[in-house]
Amino acid sequence: MDNKLNVKDLINVGIYTAICSVIMCLVAMTGVIPIMMLLLVVIAPVLVGIPYMLFLTKVSKFGMILIMNILTGILMWVTGMSYYALIVGTVTGLIAEFVYKSGDYKSKNKGILTYAIANINLWANYLGIFINSEAYFSTRQQFGQEYIDSLTKLLPMWMCPVLLVVDFIFSLIGGWIGTKVLRKHFEKAGIA
Numbered sequence: 001m002d003n004k005l006n007v008k009d010l011i012n013v014g015i016y017t018a019i020c021s022v023i024m025c026l027v028a029m030t031g032v033i034p035i036m037m038l039l040l041v042v043i044a045p046v047l048v049g050i051p052y053m054l055f056l057t058k059v060s061k062f063g064m065i066l067i068m069n070i071l072t073g074i075l076m077w078v079t080g081m082s083y084y085a086l087i088v089g090t091v092t093g094l095i096a097e098f099v100y101k102s103g104d105y106k107s108k109n110k111g112i113l114t115y116a117i118a119n120i121n122l123w124a125n126y127l128g129i130f131i132n133s134e135a136y137f138s139t140r141q142q143f144g145q146e147y148i149d150s151l152t153k154l155l156p157m158w159m160c161p162v163l164l165v166v167d168f169i170f171s172l173i174g175g176w177i178g179t180k181v182l183r184k185h186f187e188k189a190g191i192a
Helices: 007-032 034-056 064-078 084-102 108-118 120-131 133-138 145-154 159-181 183-188
Strands: none
Touching: 007 034, 007 064, 034 108, 034 120, 034 145, 034 159, 064 084, 064 108, 064 120, 084 108, 084 120, 108 120, 108 159, 120 133, 120 159, 133 145, 159 183
């Protein structure tokens, strides 16, 4: 078996990155309502779980998950979310690669865990608020002071690890739902 990524692999990465990113961006757009900003790590992981798990049925070579995470991080950054998603996403994408590879690209449970690890880049979008809220909110003045005050109240520093845990848990749930919805695709791909 050829372990080098080919054009078909890269096309799959591109297609699934686009699908997952559109879903994430649509959910992120609801963040203009402060409480929805918190729920980003609840709603997006569940909705993205189905296409991501379908993507994993196409993964059989090292690098595809990492490339997807890097592309997703770049898209988050250029759409005004946070460059932290690119940094964290690169690290978690690499870890996710090793996790999925350890199951020989065939383990459904490792696939779910892979999704949860790779999806930590979603949580990374909050890091700008926790690390340097003044700089973060300086780019969101158009939302008004009431929005900034509401979000500041909803996101005290102790929420940073809470959001990480919530993101991870709901990514596990989204991955599990994805495997249930796509059971026939997993069976066809030989993933047990």
